[in-house]
Amino acid sequence: MPELYIGLMSGTSLDGIDAALVNFKDNKVQLVDFEYRPLSADIQNAIQRLSKPDALISLKEYGAMDARLGHLFADVVNTLLAKTDMPASSIKAIGSHGLTVYHAPEIRFPFSLQIGDPNVIAELTGITTVADFRRRDIAAKGQGAPLVPAFHQAVFQNPDEHRCIVNIGGIANITVLPKHQSTEVIGFDTGPGNTLMDLWIKLQRNLPYDKNGAWAKTGKIDHSLVELLKQDLYFKAPPPKSTGKEYFSLPWIYQYFDAFSYNAEDVQASLCFLTAITICDAIKQYAPNTERVLICGGGIHNAYLLELIQQQLECPVESTELYGLHPDHVEAMAFAWLARQTLNNLPGNLKEVTGAINSVILGGIYPGNKKGDIMSPE
Ligand SMILES: Nc1ncnc2c1ncn2[C@@H]1O[C@H](COP(=O)(O)OP(=O)(O)O)[C@@H](O)[C@H]1O
Numbered sequence: 001m002p003e004l005y006i007g008l009m010s011g012t013s014l015d016g017i018d019a020a021l022v023n024f025k026d027n028k029v030q031l032v033d034f035e036y037r038p039l040s041a042d043i044q045n046a047i048q049r050l051s052k053p054d055a056l057i058s059l060k061e062y063g064a065m066d067a068r069l070g071h072l073f074a075d076v077v078n079t080l081l082a083k084t085d086m087p088a089s090s091i092k093a094i095g096s097h098g099l100t101v102y103h104a105p106e107i108r109f110p111f112s113l114q115i116g117d118p119n120v121i122a123e124l125t126g127i128t129t130v131a132d133f134r135r136r137d138i139a140a141k142g143q144g145a146p147l148v149p150a151f152h153q154a155v156f157q158n159p160d161e162h163r164c165i166v167n168i169g170g171i172a173n174i175t176v177l178p179k180h181q182s183t184e185v186i187g188f189d190t191g192p193g194n195t196l197m198d199l200w201i202k203l204q205r206n207l208p209y210d211k212n213g214a215w216a217k218t219g220k221i222d223h224s225l226v227e228l229l230k231q232d233l234y235f236k237a238p239p240p241k242s243t244g245k246e247y248f249s250l251p252w253i254y255q256y257f258d259a260f261s262y263n264a265e266d267v268q269a270s271l272c273f274l275t276a277i278t279i280c281d282a283i284k285q286y287a288p289n290t291e292r293v294l295i296c297g298g299g300i301h302n303a304y305l306l307e308l309i310q311q312q313l314e315c316p317v318e319s320t321e322l323y324g325l326h327p328d329h330v331e332a333m334a335f336a337w338l339a340r341q342t343l344n345n346l347p348g349n350l351k352e353v354t355g356a357i358n359s360v361i362l363g364g365i366y367p368g369n370k371k372g373d374i375m376s377p378e
């Protein structure tokens with residue numbers, strides 16, 4: 001009998017929704033199928049407005065967006081099930097990350113808010129849904145992020161070599177996997193992944209991202225500018241730490257320099273280099289023994305970014321695909337895995353990563369209603 005879960009992920013890039021159907025039979029991790037749905041411009045704009053530190057948005061609009069995303073997530077799951085010809089009753093649970101509208105782990109009453117109502121997902125799919133993964137870790141005094149390192153450890157740790165996993169989404173995060181299982185795994189957000197490059201090309205050329213880093217490559221890296229940006233306190237702060245697009249934003253760029261007085265492509269090249277160097281500096285500082293770097297997340301498709309990362313590191317830099325998981329699937333698969341942890345009463349956070357005082361079982365459980373569902377006696 002397979003042991004099937006669905007992971008739903010929608011990251012800070014606001015590009016779209018990833019849904020991974022995963023089989024955990026015999027404690028293996030095997031992708032069965034995958035579905036991707038781009039987010040409409042309408043939703044992207046609404047989320048961007050919601051995410052502003054001083055957003056002027058009504059509770060009605062906020063609540064409606066929460067419900068609307070719940071419908072959208074459910075629809076992606078139902079499309080995935082139709083495609084694979086799987087009945088909902090064969091799926092133990094959905095792990096839904098939700099869409100982050102605000103991540104504020106460092107304020108007096110810290111919080112991280114993901115929306116996409118799991119009640120709607122459970123009702124429209126009939127499948128038990130686990131959601132709201134981050135807030136329990138924050139309640140335990142953690143950052144609530146990153147949460148993928150426990151999954152990275154489960155699938156990529158290797159007794160023969162020190163590895164480092166780099167997930168380049170809107171924000172970039174690393175997981176340091178020592179070859180000795182007894183040594184602590186560490187992980188944290190290094191800072192911007194694609195987000196600054198995405199913001200700049202959107203502003204300058206009205207494109208969602210810099211395909212393969214081709215535009216950045218036509219520019220000239222301004223090293224003194226990168227040095228200036230690297231002085232930001234986030235890069236200097238020790239882990240545990242996490243960040244979001246509320247912080248690494250266009251105002252973040254403008255506070256450091258007058259971006260419009262430079263050639264636009266030179267700014268892009270410099271932001272690309274900043275992204276690469278802050279990832280590599282984090283690896284050099286916190287994982288100096290790394291023998292292999294594995295990359296996942298959409299940033300892997302930015303060939304120029306990858307070139308710059310490889311230039312900074314002496315060890316091989318490769319795709320997670322060579323180690324069993326396609327880089328575009330890893331994060332959604334992680335949320336399928338996290339849902340399984342929760343239903344098995346196992347913790348999902350690594351407290352040394354998030355800084356929580358305890359390992360905690362993450363998320364809320366929203367029971368499904370289909371016959372054969374996980375909530376019925378087996
Ligand atoms: N061909 C490509 N060239 C450059 N960047 C790309 C390419 N494909 C995807 N990306 C980048 O990857 C991002 C999406 O990555 P993803 O891992 O889904 O991030 P998130 O988890 O934040 O949603 C896009 O916004 C874009 O910046």
Ligand SMILES: [Mg+2]
Nearest residue numbers: 011013015016
């Ligand atoms: Mg994405």
